[in-house]
Amino acid sequence: xLKRISAAVLAGLTAMAxxxxxxxxxxxxxxxxxxxxxxxxxxxxxxxxxxRTANTKSVQDAAKEAGITLKFSDxxxxxxxxxxxxxxxxxxxxxxxxxxxxxxxxxxTVLKEAKDANIPVILTDRAVDSPDKSLYKTFLGSDFVExxxxxxxxxxxxxxxxxxxxxxxxxxxxTGSAPANDRRDGFQEVIKAxxxxxxxxxxxxxxxxAKGKEVxxxxxxANPDIDVLYAHNDDMGLGAIxxxxxxxxxxxxxxxxxxxxxxxxxxxALADGKISFIVECSxxxxxxxxxxxxxxxxxxxxxxxxxxxxxxxxQEQAKEVLSTRQY
Amino acid sequence: xxxxxxxAGVLLLxxxxxxxxxxxxxxxxxxxGHLYGSLIDILRFGAPLILVAxxxxxxxxxxxxxxxxxxxxxxxxxxxCLQISLDAGLITAIALALGLCLLLGAWxxxxxxxxxxxxxxxxxxxxxxxRGLAQLITGGQIITVNDPAYKMIGxxxxxxxxxxxxxxxVVLVVTAFLTRRLALGMLIESVGGNAxxxxxAGIRSRGILVMVYAFAALCAxxxxxxxxxxxxxxxxxxxxxxxxxxxxxxVVIGGTSLAGGRFSLAGTVLGALIIQTLTTTIYSxxxxxxxxxxxxxxxxTAVCLVQSRSFREKVFGGRKRAAAPAVPAATDRTERxxxxxxxxxxxxxx
Numbered sequence: 001x002l003k004r005i006s007a008a009v010l011a012g013l014t015a016m017a018x019x020x021x022x023x024x025x026x027x028x029x030x031x032x033x034x035x036x037x038x039x040x041x042x043x044x045x046x047x048x049x050x051x052r053t054a055n056t057k058s059v060q061d062a063a064k065e066a067g068i069t070l071k072f073s074d075x076x077x078x079x080x081x082x083x084x085x086x087x088x089x090x091x092x093x094x095x096x097x098x099x100x101x102x103x104x105x106x107x108x109t110v111l112k113e114a115k116d117a118n119i120p121v122i123l124t125d126r127a128v129d130s131p132d133k134s135l136y137k138t139f140l141g142s143d144f145v146e147x148x149x150x151x152x153x154x155x156x157x158x159x160x161x162x163x164x165x166x167x168x169x170x171x172x173x174x175t176g177s178a179p180a181n182d183r184r185d186g187f188q189e190v191i192k193a194x195x196x197x198x199x200x201x202x203x204x205x206x207x208x209x210a211k212g213k214e215v216x217x218x219x220x221x222a223n224p225d226i227d228v229l230y231a232h233n234d235d236m237g238l239g240a241i242x243x244x245x246x247x248x249x250x251x252x253x254x255x256x257x258x259x260x261x262x263x264x265x266x267x268x269a270l271a272d273g274k275i276s277f278i279v280e281c282s283x284x285x286x287x288x289x290x291x292x293x294x295x296x297x298x299x300x301x302x303x304x305x306x307x308x309x310x311x312x313x314x315q316e317q318a319k320e321v322l323s324t325r326q327y
Numbered sequence: 328x329x330x331x332x333x334x335a336g337v338l339l340l341x342x343x344x345x346x347x348x349x350x351x352x353x354x355x356x357x358x359x360g361h362l363y364g365s366l367i368d369i370l371r372f373g374a375p376l377i378l379v380a381x382x383x384x385x386x387x388x389x390x391x392x393x394x395x396x397x398x399x400x401x402x403x404x405x406x407x408c409l410q411i412s413l414d415a416g417l418i419t420a421i422a423l424a425l426g427l428c429l430l431l432g433a434w435x436x437x438x439x440x441x442x443x444x445x446x447x448x449x450x451x452x453x454x455x456x457x458r459g460l461a462q463l464i465t466g467g468q469i470i471t472v473n474d475p476a477y478k479m480i481g482x483x484x485x486x487x488x489x490x491x492x493x494x495x496x497v498v499l500v501v502t503a504f505l506t507r508r509l510a511l512g513m514l515i516e517s518v519g520g521n522a523x524x525x526x527x528a529g530i531r532s533r534g535i536l537v538m539v540y541a542f543a544a545l546c547a548x549x550x551x552x553x554x555x556x557x558x559x560x561x562x563x564x565x566x567x568x569x570x571x572x573x574x575x576x577x578v579v580i581g582g583t584s585l586a587g588g589r590f591s592l593a594g595t596v597l598g599a600l601i602i603q604t605l606t607t608t609i610y611s612x613x614x615x616x617x618x619x620x621x622x623x624x625x626x627x628t629a630v631c632l633v634q635s636r637s638f639r640e641k642v643f644g645g646r647k648r649a650a651a652p653a654v655p656a657a658t659d660r661t662e663r664x665x666x667x668x669x670x671x672x673x674x675x676x677x
Contacts, residue, residue, distance in 0.1 A: 047467045047564050056467065074467065076458070076564055175616045204616035208565050209558040214372050218610030221365045222349045239558055242482070248358045265471060
């Protein structure tokens with residue numbers, strides 16, 4: 001009896017799987033047959049932070065507004081998922097592919113496939129380190145090195161009257177990712193001019209709150225004298241704030257905190273005085289992306305580097321703009 | 328007990344390494360009305376892993392494996408935070424989350440016990456689908472909640488002790504009582520040894536299987552609540568990512584054979600503590616992020632090698648051989664199973 005039931009269940013599951021595949025394939029071919037409507041395949045890194053979800057929403061909203069059919073896939077932080085997604089977009093013959101690479105390297109083969117299929121590629125938010133620039137049309141996104149420099153510049157300014165050594169701990173982003181590498185390097189470039197600035201500990205917090213908190217707890221125990229925390233995004237900084245409070249210290253006063261991104265929770269903490277300074281990294285690049293996509297599909301020339309417009313926030317500025325933040 | 332010597336030794340070695348780099352590593356103070364120190368951190372951040380590993384131990388004791396616990400962790404946190412953000416009561420939120428986890432675990436158990444799918448495949452289904460389910464619940468967003476009562480579960484303190492540690496202690500004591508003072512542990516081991524023979528002997532193998540998978544999922548659910556409560560937010564993407572592998576590793580380091588039929592809860596707890604201590608060590612002594620994984624791999628390899636009887640005999644020569652007959656027979660057999668080797672001592676035992 002059981003065997004029969006299990007056989008029936010299995011048969012049912014198989015049938016469902018087959019139908020699912022069938023309908024998926026049908027939808028794909030239908031999407032590309034409309035000649036006038038642009039179809040864009042977009043492969044997102046994941047939903048690892050509030051920043052990323054705002055970025056996703058911006059792209060989705062802008063696509064709807066611009067009348068572009070968006071095929072969206074979430075890579076859940078894995079390069080192989082992104083490569084799979086891009087390959088499937090190539091098979092579906094979309095008009096343009098856009099993606100935010102999880103890591104910088106290892107994209108040559110799949111980008112070559114897209115190029116051979118004559119599908120233009122736009123990089124958003126993160127770059128790839130491929131020497132062959134013809135593999136993609138343009139790179140739209142923030143300048144992470146510049147962000148690191150802005151963070152460093154504020155720090156140098158803040159401590160310009162002090163001669164005591166400044167002990168800095170750093171919470172890096174996902175190891176190997178462009179924002180982690182560039183924010184670290186840009187920051188280093190500015191602070192290395194003055195030997196009083198010392199990064200005494202640096203570890204990855206994977207851009208997540210949970211890891212940020214866990215790593216900061218360990219930093220606090222291993223290094224009793226921490227003056228400044230530099231976190232590569234708000235979420236890690238927010239996790240670290242909890243760790244600092246748990247250690248009986250006051251975030252923003254005992255330990256100054258610099259973060260990058262300016263998401264809502266981060267701006268709130270900045271306005272509350274827990275974070276000292278935030279370098280903005282705007283995720284709202286959807287409209288710019290859709291403009292570029294239209295131009296690229298129409299065969300127009302586009303600049304190979306487009307920088308999103310960004311600023312920085314102090315605690316006072318955060319209080320003013322807090323109510324108008326979209327993300 | 329003797330087979331716990333090696334993992335315990337490794338744990339002590341790791342702690343000693345930390346003391347070399349951070350002399351104050353072992354100090355525990357009371358700060359802001361709660362315990363504060365690196366050792367407390369290890370227990371606190373290790374609590375979810377210990378919980379998941381306890382559930383995993385029983386599953387592995389039946390000869391199975393549960394790959395879905397990481398996804399269940401994410402689902403529990405996501406559902407609880409969603410309910411709280413929708414202004415459902417705290418009790419409702421927790422009950423719904425844990426109820427769903429029990430259901431998912433029972434589903435795993437049914438696939439294994441009733442349908443007869445191999446455990447690694449049966450739970451792989453939920454491992455993949457579950458992460459998607461968690462994202463569906465959170466809508467792909469990170470849900471931030473602001474509920475002091477919810478915060479208590481993983482981030483709060485109970486009589487100065489972090490509540491996560493209290494929860495783990497309770498679960499551990501209850502599990503140890505159920506499996507070691509009652510016959511349940513023996514039944515589980517017998518199902519793991521030979522499910523068909525157990526059934527013929529009158530043990531309801533299927534019921535036992537469904538129960539252990541449901542229990543593993545429940546443990547994972549509680550761990551999920553702890554993880555999300557600790558940072559007051561639910562992250563469908565990253566919560567509990569790869570924790571199933573860490574849990575399996577903890578069970579194996581603790582000396583439980585993947586072949587099933589025998590298990591050691593104390594060993595599992597030691598194994599989980601080794602993994603968490605290793606993580607904390609990496610942060611404290613400043614291993615560069617690029618080499619973190621390599622460092623971890625080297626330590627884990629060393630732990631596994633030093634636990635293998637045949638490796639020890641080859642490296643340290645015949646001394647261990649002479650001492651071996653004194654080891655009780657049961658321990659001896661388990662250790663041999665772990666190493667996957669026939670025992671050289673048969674016949675010479677006094």
